[in-house]
Amino acid sequence: MLEVRDLHAQYGDSRVLFGIDLSVPTRGGVALLGRNGAGKSTLMKSLLDAGPQSRGEVMLNGQPLAGLPTEARARMGLALVPEDRRIFTTLTVRQNLELAWHAAGKDRPRMQVAEAVALFPMLATLLDRLGYQLSGGQQQLVAVARGLMASPRLLMLDEPAEGLAPKVAHDLAREVHAARDKLGLTVLVAEQSIAYARQCTEYVYLLDSGALVFSGDWAAFDANPELKTRYLAV
Numbered sequence: 001m002l003e004v005r006d007l008h009a010q011y012g013d014s015r016v017l018f019g020i021d022l023s024v025p026t027r028g029g030v031a032l033l034g035r036n037g038a039g040k041s042t043l044m045k046s047l048l049d050a051g052p053q054s055r056g057e058v059m060l061n062g063q064p065l066a067g068l069p070t071e072a073r074a075r076m077g078l079a080l081v082p083e084d085r086r087i088f089t090t091l092t093v094r095q096n097l098e099l100a101w102h103a104a105g106k107d108r109p110r111m112q113v114a115e116a117v118a119l120f121p122m123l124a125t126l127l128d129r130l131g132y133q134l135s136g137g138q139q140q141l142v143a144v145a146r147g148l149m150a151s152p153r154l155l156m157l158d159e160p161a162e163g164l165a166p167k168v169a170h171d172l173a174r175e176v177h178a179a180r181d182k183l184g185l186t187v188l189v190a191e192q193s194i195a196y197a198r199q200c201t202e203y204v205y206l207l208d209s210g211a212l213v214f215s216g217d218w219a220a221f222d223a224n225p226e227l228k229t230r231y232l233a234v
Helices: 040-048 070-076 093-103 113-119 121-125 136-148 166-183 194-200 218-222 226-231
Strands: 002-011 014-024 029-033 053-060 078-081 154-158 186-191 203-208 211-217
Touching: 002 040, 014 029, 014 040, 014 053, 014 211, 029 040, 029 194, 040 053, 040 070, 040 078, 040 154, 040 186, 070 078, 070 093, 078 136, 093 113, 093 136, 113 121, 113 136, 113 166, 121 136, 136 154, 136 166, 166 194, 186 194, 203 218, 203 226, 211 218, 211 226
Parallel strands: 029 186, 029 203, 078 154, 154 186
Antiparallel strands: 002 014, 002 053, 203 211
């Protein structure tokens, strides 16, 4: 699905990523772990050409993304749910969802609002509320659902558990996993929370100071407890 080779990224003169190699299999779930400032958000934005200056090879379904603008990459099937959610506060939930149709590619049908509600039943009572009337957990739910409205090939979630109560985060992770199963979705999740990431992914990449320090499945990650204390403990 997604292949990244020797990816470097920077903001101006500040280098953030150093030679990242990463693979996300079709219908797979991959966690990108690391502390704040490790480079997780920069990596995701680099895949969409949405801010950082980057160089390296990025392939989606065998097609190179070099030189393509953000909107073209979105229409090829990349969708990012940013860590700050970016819900339009003066629009209703329904309108927030429908805006994402503009990112749909011609080869994939747009998800209808009723389909989004079927995936995330809590949306049913929120459709007519304005963005500013939502709690943090509700905003995150809307942001995830909005990310699916263009029927992406790869959904990228940036710190989806940030600021959420543990139960709310747990419920959201469970719903993301259910959406993966139902839609055959491929997911890349950037997180500090191991508990959240573990619920909806099978593979792990660990970033520290812009470089990869581990890649493997959860069993291999758990077999090396030093990874948590050295690279994730605060």
